[in-house]
Amino acid sequence: MASTDIEYKSSSTPPPPAGVDYFKVxxxxxxxxxxxxxxxxxxxxxxDQTEVVFFQGTLVPQPAKFKHTPAFVYFVAAFSVSGxxxxxxxxxxxxxxxxxxxxxxxxxxxIFWDTLVLGIIASATGAAGSVAYIGLKGNSNLGWIxxxxxxxxxxxxxxGSIAVALFGSIVTVLLIxxxxxxxxxxxxK
Amino acid sequence: xEGSDYYKRSSYEVEGxxxxxxxxAVSMSAYDxxxxxxxxxxxxxxxxxIAADKQTKVIPIQLSDSLPPLYVPLTAKWNQMSAILYFLVxxxxxxxxxxxxxxxxxxxxxxxxxxxxxxxxLDAIMVALLFSGNGAAAAVGVLGYKGNSHVNWKKxxxxxxxxxxxxxxxxxxxxxxxxxxxxxxVIPVVRLHRRA
Numbered sequence: 036m037a038s039t040d041i042e043y044k045s046s047s048t049p050p051p052p053a054g055v056d057y058f059k060v061x062x063x064x065x066x067x068x069x070x071x072x073x074x075x076x077x078x079x080x081x082x083d084q085t086e087v088v089f090f091q092g093t094l095v096p097q098p099a100k101f102k103h104t105p106a107f108v109y110f111v112a113a114f115s116v117s118g119x120x121x122x123x124x125x126x127x128x129x130x131x132x133x134x135x136x137x138x139x140x141x142x143x144x145x146i147f148w149d150t151l152v153l154g155i156i157a158s159a160t161g162a163a164g165s166v167a168y169i170g171l172k173g174n175s176n177l178g179w180i181x182x183x184x185x186x187x188x189x190x191x192x193x194x195g196s197i198a199v200a201l202f203g204s205i206v207t208v209l210l211i212x213x214x215x216x217x218x219x220x221x222x223x224k
Numbered sequence: 225x226e227g228s229d230y231y232k233r234s235s236y237e238v239e240g241x242x243x244x245x246x247x248x249a250v251s252m253s254a255y256d257x258x259x260x261x262x263x264x265x266x267x268x269x270x271x272x273x274i275a276a277d278k279q280t281k282v283i284p285i286q287l288s289d290s291l292p293p294l295y296v297p298l299t300a301k302w303n304q305m306s307a308i309l310y311f312l313v314x315x316x317x318x319x320x321x322x323x324x325x326x327x328x329x330x331x332x333x334x335x336x337x338x339x340x341x342x343x344x345x346l347d348a349i350m351v352a353l354l355f356s357g358n359g360a361a362a363a364v365g366v367l368g369y370k371g372n373s374h375v376n377w378k379k380x381x382x383x384x385x386x387x388x389x390x391x392x393x394x395x396x397x398x399x400x401x402x403x404x405x406x407x408x409x410v411i412p413v414v415r416l417h418r419r420a
Contacts, residue, residue: 091376097374098374143413143414146413151406153351153352154351154402161358162363165310172306174304177378208349211345212345215345216341218416219338
């Protein structure tokens with residue numbers, strides 16, 4: 036009995052967790068985000084394509100690389116950050132499963148960083164998506180010709196990468212929801 | 225088993241006072257209302273600024289060297305580009321959500337904890353939507369400002385300077401509005417963290 040009293044007086048943590056299953060789902064979602072970031076990065080980085088086009092008066096082989104457009108460079112940077120974050124937070128989440136007393140503090144930390152990363156990822160997806168859309172359809176009002184009829188592999192890679200990035204954004208939103216629901220179930224009225 | 229049950233029961237009892245504080249931190253507060261008003265106002269003004277953005281300029285188009293240039297009036301408006309339309313739509317959605325959530329928060333001052341969770345869930349969606357709209361408009365803006373020499377997309381902001389400037393202002397205002405939504409998700413949780 037004495038040892039239990041000492042234990043309970045020294046701990047200032049909330050009641051024992053009701054959401055152990057939440058943390059398993061949390062870990063799974065974080066690994067999904069890591070996978071999505073890595074796949075999106077890999078697909079867009081391998082998207083280079085060179086075609087012979089009629090460029091500025093002559094027929095020259097002209098490469099299409101993601102580095103040419105600032106939006107895609109930002110996309111790569113954003114998903115590198117998100118991949119690193121997903122890895123670190125997945126490992127932290129696994130570590131926390133074994134030490135239940137840190138759970139609520141970790142949850143609250145996670146929701147803060149998750150929202151930041153969501154902002155970064157969502158803006159990167161939007162930026163890459165809009166530029167890719169212009170590349171697909173062109174813009175007759177501004178005289179911007181479409182390029183996807185020529186650079187088909189490049190555009191396919193872009194489309195795949197952006198689709199995976201969209202999935203990654205949805206996973207991040209789900210992570211925030213999960214943290215919000217877990218806080219909801221822990222904090223009594 | 226008996227010992228652990230005793231531990232569970234007494235930790236619930238003593239943590240009651242702390243938990244009540246946490247409950248208060250979760251409930252609606254003045255900060256929450258102020259941020260919602262700010263988010264509503266900012267996204268509304270961003271939407272209005274970009275919707276009212278219009279510039280017409282007469283452009284000389286040289287068809288060939290022998291003929292005199294054709295003078296064509298060209299208009300720059302938000303409906304000419306899908307990315308700007310998307311930006312406008314996301315700001316409109318965020319603005320209506322901001323108004324609705326403000327009304328709901330005013331009516332339900334901290335009475336329901338489930339409402340806080342629902343609002344956090346919807347705030348997170350708004351953060352994602354708004355940031356993606358900002359990114360799309362910013363990418364198109366940079367493209368219009370610098371062009372893309374590799375695919376022969378000429379820059380347009382040297383001609384339509386007023387349009388580009390107004391669009392930049394709108395994107396900036398919308399960015400601050402999305403930061404307001406982000407803080408709405410994050411700050412109540414940070415306060416809970418400090419009290420926990």
